[in-house]
Amino acid sequence: MWNNRNVWIILSGEMIAGLGLWTGIIGNLEFLQAKIPSDFVKAIILSIGLLAGIIAGPTAGRIIDQSRKKTVLLIAGIGRMISVVFMLLAIATGSVWWMVAFIVSIQLAATFYFPALQAAIPLVVKDKDLLAMNGLHMNVATIARVAGTALAGVMLVYWSLASLYWVSLLAYGLLLGFTLMLKIDEGKGSDEGKSAKQRENSGFMDVFPVLKAFPTVGMTLVMTLIPLLFIGSFNLIVINISEIQNSSSIKGLIYTFEGIAFMIGSFAVKYIAQKWKTTVILFFFATMVAVAEFMLFFASSVVMTLSAFAVLGFALGCFFPTAMVIFQKQMPKAYHGRFFSFRNMLERVMFQVVLVSTGAFLDIVGLQTMVILFGMISLTLTVLFYVLMKKKNITFEQPQIEKPAAEIV
Structure with a gap:
């Protein structure tokens, strides 16, 4: 795999693009904080981009399947660069509407770019290297986020807000150059793979009978909603903490601590899994997400704030890889495409609900009351899911034998 030039191109491009993406996200939060006093209005603005992605998702999937992956990646890359120009106009004019144009356009570009990239990876590496490549790609993305x-936190102290977006524009330009160097064999893939794609075109509804037949997968999918309560409200919480502590640099520190803790957790979980059962890992770290939310009651303290996000990052780093193994092993392979598409759509919808709700809570009751409420919800859901698991005798420990598709539907 390491002798494959496409692997190096994809990973290098992800690293550079990630730097541009996250400097831009910090810039977004800074701009919103300066222009919009209401947290609810901030949430509405941020949710517009997610809504655009949800609406465009099915169309994007169809276009990606029918087109050359490299072409989709290139067009999405150009779209990203154009979107940054909208944000530079927003800063120059002080107009929130230009920022809305930026958020919508960059989300639309991402809706096409990331699924196309995931579809391209199996075409540039061998099947035996897929798991390693996907894991490496996720770690590079996390390093880029940190x-x-x-970098954005430091730049905000010494440079102007616009400088963050010039860095983003440069990064996306470099990503476009890396994408041009990709050599993708679009004809690669077996007849079995092609027939699987044809089956995927039948839509999300076919996922539900499968989830009923494999209750472990369904339970794990529902459990992933617990950390989404925190993740969906992440950016608004960061803005609010920045205002409470009267510090712009705390934004970068929060993302850095959370990202480093996530990488440590994703590494440590391999060793934790040797001593703990899968059930223990899932429910313990779901509980730790609630603990991190309770810790943010002391958001005025820098130490407690960074500690809370470190706990969150470590918990997510252990929780999500464990959940992903359950999805990959226990979900029939013939349904992987539809299932992961359905999961992505479900997460986007949840992000919408959580984002708008967070904005309203922050305006009405404030951060401290909200995080206590979120912690109680997370803890209650964890206990309910544990009781439900025991009642229905659902086990996470052993992969179930795949049932023929005919038996499921």
């Missing part, structure tokens, strides 16, 4: 947010 480096990008730390």
